[in-house]
Amino acid sequence: MDSTREYAFDAMVIGGGIAGLQSALDLAGQGYTTAVIEKDASIGGKMIRLSKVFPTLDCASCITTPKMAAAAHHENITLFTCCDVSSIERNDGGILASVTQRPRYVDMDKCIGCRKCEYECPVLVPDAEQGGFSGRKAIRIPFSNAIPQKAILDVENCMLCGKCASVCPTGAIVYDQQPEAYRILAKTAVLATGFELSPIADKRQYGMGEIPNVIDAMQMERLLAPHGPYGRVLRPSDGMIPDSIAYVQCAGSRDASMGVSYCSRVCCMYAIKQAMLLSGSLPLADITIYYMDIRAFGKNYEQFYQNAKAMGIEFVKAKVASLDKGENGAVVVRYEDQLAEGVTTREHDLVVLSMGMLPGWNPDGVCPVGLGGDRFISSLFPKTRPSVTDMAGVFVAGVAAGPKDIVDTITEAGGAAMQAANYLTSLSASAKDAVKEESHA
Numbered sequence: 001m002d003s004t005r006e007y008a009f010d011a012m013v014i015g016g017g018i019a020g021l022q023s024a025l026d027l028a029g030q031g032y033t034t035a036v037i038e039k040d041a042s043i044g045g046k047m048i049r050l051s052k053v054f055p056t057l058d059c060a061s062c063i064t065t066p067k068m069a070a071a072a073h074h075e076n077i078t079l080f081t082c083c084d085v086s087s088i089e090r091n092d093g094g095i096l097a098s099v100t101q102r103p104r105y106v107d108m109d110k111c112i113g114c115r116k117c118e119y120e121c122p123v124l125v126p127d128a129e130q131g132g133f134s135g136r137k138a139i140r141i142p143f144s145n146a147i148p149q150k151a152i153l154d155v156e157n158c159m160l161c162g163k164c165a166s167v168c169p170t171g172a173i174v175y176d177q178q179p180e181a182y183r184i185l186a187k188t189a190v191l192a193t194g195f196e197l198s199p200i201a202d203k204r205q206y207g208m209g210e211i212p213n214v215i216d217a218m219q220m221e222r223l224l225a226p227h228g229p230y231g232r233v234l235r236p237s238d239g240m241i242p243d244s245i246a247y248v249q250c251a252g253s254r255d256a257s258m259g260v261s262y263c264s265r266v267c268c269m270y271a272i273k274q275a276m277l278l279s280g281s282l283p284l285a286d287i288t289i290y291y292m293d294i295r296a297f298g299k300n301y302e303q304f305y306q307n308a309k310a311m312g313i314e315f316v317k318a319k320v321a322s323l324d325k326g327e328n329g330a331v332v333v334r335y336e337d338q339l340a341e342g343v344t345t346r347e348h349d350l351v352v353l354s355m356g357m358l359p360g361w362n363p364d365g366v367c368p369v370g371l372g373g374d375r376f377i378s379s380l381f382p383k384t385r386p387s388v389t390d391m392a393g394v395f396v397a398g399v400a401a402g403p404k405d406i407v408d409t410i411t412e413a414g415g416a417a418m419q420a421a422n423y424l425t426s427l428s429a430s431a432k433d434a435v436k437e438e439s440h441a
Contacts, residue, residue: 006182007184010033010186010188011035011187011189011420014085014088015036015038015191015398016042016071017192017398018046018409019398019409020043020192021036021045021067021071022067022413023414023417023420024074024077025071025074026418027421028074028077031076033078035077035080036077036078037083040081041082041142042142043071044064044068044145044147046195046218047064047406048064048065048068052224053406054301054304055269055298055300055301061145071147072147079147080182085366094187095185095188095394096183097182097183099181100180100182101180101181103177103179104152104153105139105173106151106177107174108148112169115141115151116167116169118139118140119167121139122159123137123158129143130229133229139152140152187423187424188393190387190394190397190416191397192413193359194399195358196360197218197357198260202252203251203252205322205323206322207325211325211331212329213329213331214353216353217271217353220274233278238329240349242282243349244349244350245275245350246287246289246290246351247275248354249271250292250354252356254292260358261374262374264357264403265297265403266403266404267355268291268296269296269405270354271354275289275308276307276313287312288348289313290319291318294315298408316337317339320333321334321336331347331349331351332347333345357399358375359376363377367394368391369391376399376400378401385415386412386415387412387415387416395416395420398412
């Protein structure tokens with residue numbers, strides 16, 4: 001017997017980041033029932049992991065958390081977390097998604113988020129939510145403002161001691177929980193699958209992730225966050241307060257040899273943002289940004305860049321050739337200064353690589369939607385209706401369609417919701433016309 005559960009909605013949104021949440025809220029606000037399918041244990045995407053946003057330096061959580069809560073409590077929105085989408089196809093005029101929900105090993109209906117299991121668990125492993133700089137328990141709430149606020153058990157690191165189950169007041173721990181299969185049918189879909197950073201391990205010239213004090217930008221976001229792993233900015237290798245911090249731009253973009261020939265658009269601005277925040281938290285530190293070109297393309301972005309220079313942040317127009325280990329944990333930066341010294345070296349206590357954006361989802365063999373040469377989902381009308389894909393009834397939002405900042409992401413997510421709502425309206429009108437024709441016949 002097929003035990004696959006079946007659900008029907010007006011719309012489905014693949015991805016629960018800021019783009020997916022905005023699209024879902026806009027659709028639900030118009031009265032359409034909407035499913036949000038998210039691969040992580042919590043909605044919120046990359047934005048909830050950031051410290052602040054550019055160019056306003058507003059708190060990222062203050063923007064994202066209300067949208068997360070609004071989606072979780074909206075009567076027209078249903079959240080599916082820890083889910084993998086195995087196929088999306090057109091079916092009887094609608095969109096059918098085959099979804100597998102990975103086990104949390106916790107009964108979602110019974111878990112009350114009290115975290116007693118987390119406090120009792122004796123296992124500590126590196127916490128990816130904190131850039132790997134601190135530890136987490138084998139069973140835990142993913143992070144403090146996660147939604148849903150439910151525990152998840154890391155079965156690969158669990159030692160099956162039973163302590164979590166012994167202290168759980170509701171008996172929510174289910175060690176033998178199995179994956180669940182869903183079929184979700186909707187009339188329209190929005191793909192908001194986001195991005196991943198290009199991995200440090202791919203950059204041989206920058207140490208392939210094996211130089212202790214070379215980190216990526218998302219790790220620096222956690223060091224800067226008020227609820228970060230150390231509570232302040234410290235060097236990961238020894239806990240020293242860094243006196244010299246460098247940024248290497250285009251570390252994961254504009255490099256055809258790595259298969260990423262495009263500009264990721266946001267790297268210049270997030271490096272400048274972080275440098276300004278570092279200048280505030282470490283006023284005595286020297287901060288240097290090695291760049292090929294500064295691309296400050298958005299509203300007030302050029303002024304943001306000029307403000308950073310006025311604060312004393314050093315901008316060196318150079319192509320960084322390599323990074324090496326120095327003495328006492330220092331990082332040796334070898335670069336070609338394009339305006340002054342030629343090929344030279346300099347040491348820094350901490351180096352941040354501005355990695356580029358890669359598509360967060362590969363639809364090959366899963367969804368017959370067209371892709372561009374950069375592997376992001378392509379648009380039929382990029383200048384006029386950027387959310388329209390070549391698959392009828394399926395729209396794209398945010399970075400799933402290509403690199404962009406948060407402002408453009410939210411704007412395009414609203415556009416995708418509008419196109420999806422128009423599509424639903426056209427379906428409803430067609431159905432009414434068909435009924436009229438039948439009655440006249």
